[in-house]
Amino acid sequence: MPVVLGIETSCDETGVGIVADGVLLGDALATSMDEHARFGGVVPEIAARAHLHAITPMVRHALDRAGVGFADIDAIAATAGPGLATAVQVGLAAGKAFALTLGVPLYGVHHLAGHAAVDILDHGPLPERSIALIVSGGHTSLLLLGDLARDPVIHLGDTADDAAGEAFDKVARLLGLPYPGGPAIDAAARHGDPAAIAFPRPMTAPGDPPYRFSFSGLKTAVARWTERHCGPLPVADIAASFQEALADTLTRKAVAACRDHHIDTLLLVGGVAANSRVRALAEQRCTAAGITLRVPAPRLCTDNGAMIAAIGGLLVRAGIPPSPLTLGADPSARLTYATIGKGLR
Incomplete structure (x- = not known):
């Protein structure tokens, strides 16, 4: 039962988790979100500096919560x-340092393979085939999944813009x-009418790519x-109507992908999967379609x-070869395999 320590620093959260045999033993999370709020978005250099300050304390907190020590990490x-780029480099450098020091x-x-894998911590192993709808601040994709550790990931559709x-x-x-x-729109929308304004459902016309997304026009x-x-x-009506248009578009395409590919499991993951309307409409449509x-816990x-x-x-349990310590960060990596750079070996 290998014990794995995971480090995530792709944006403004410094996350550390410890997992053994599909069970979360302990985790810790620090965020620099408040430092970015006055800019209306994440500032890369601020995020990178925050990761540098937080990474060691978060590792120690996660170990303490898991009740394990460095000697137990496999x-x-x-x-x-x-x-x-600078944020990813901090976490990857820390990972290399720990791996080299511990001899593991x-x-x-x-990053997106992690979003897909996290559901096993709540609901157990994934089926042999599934569709994943990954929706986050930087990514919106419909993926055909097999064995996450071994098989290539097939992109059915991605976002064309926002x-x-x-x-x-x-x-x-x-x-x-x-x-x-x-979260702000989700909260405001609870007091609004989702049918108040007829905002468009982008890329849902008969001739449009069935699994591709585009949200720039909706914005x-x-x-x-x-x-x-x-x-x-x-504000409440605008928020509710916008949220409804987005949730309708996401879930409509996801259910269609499952139906068209004869797959009976939809995985909804990523930060936007925490949105109450996206979750509710996905549940409603999936139930109707069998x-x-x-969906992981928010x-x-x-x-x-x-x-x-x-x-x-x-990856460890599947016997996948580890990465070389010379591995470089790839800020624009496309999800093809769970490990970065596999196709280059």
Whole structure:
């Protein structure tokens, strides 16, 4: 039962998790979100400096919560991409240092593979085949998954422009809501009417790519509506209508992908998977279609170290060769395999 320590620093969270045999033993998380809020988005250099300050304390906190010591660690997994270049480098360098010092293997893993793997900590092993809808601040993708540790990941569709989480942030800014936009819009939408404004459902026309996403136009539609409106903005109605359009688009395409590929399990992961309307509509549509929906607990949807430890644990148990200590960060890595650089070996 290998014990894996996972490190995540792709954006503004410094996450550390410790996993053994699909069980989360302990984790710790620090965020620099408050330092970025006044800029309306993440500032890479601020994030990197925050990671430098937080990484060692978070490792110690995670070890304490897990009740294990450094001598009990069998492998290190660290995000090697994608993400903010300087932020990813901090976590990967820390992972290399721990691996070298402890004499254990290092696995440089893909951030999105971690998001997909984290659900095993809540609901056990994934089926042989599943569809994953990964929705976050920087990514929106529909993926066909087999064995996460061994098989290539097939992209059915990705976003052509803004990711879902990015659209939340931009619309929140238009409405004068705080950063990050996802939780702020979710909260405001609870007091609004989702049918108040007929915002478009992007890329859902008959001739559009069935699994591709685009949220830039939806964000622009909100901007144009607010510009034309006279008087005080009905923030709650705008938030609810925007959120409904986004949730409708995401879940409609995800259920269609499951149906078209004869797959009965949908995995909904990433920071936007914590959104209450996205979760509720996904549950409603999956139930109607006879599809099993798997969604991690909200705290595991956003970036965290547990997800990196989870994918690391799968790789160790599958006997996948570790990464070389010369592995470099890849800020724009495309998810093809769970490990970064596998295709280059």
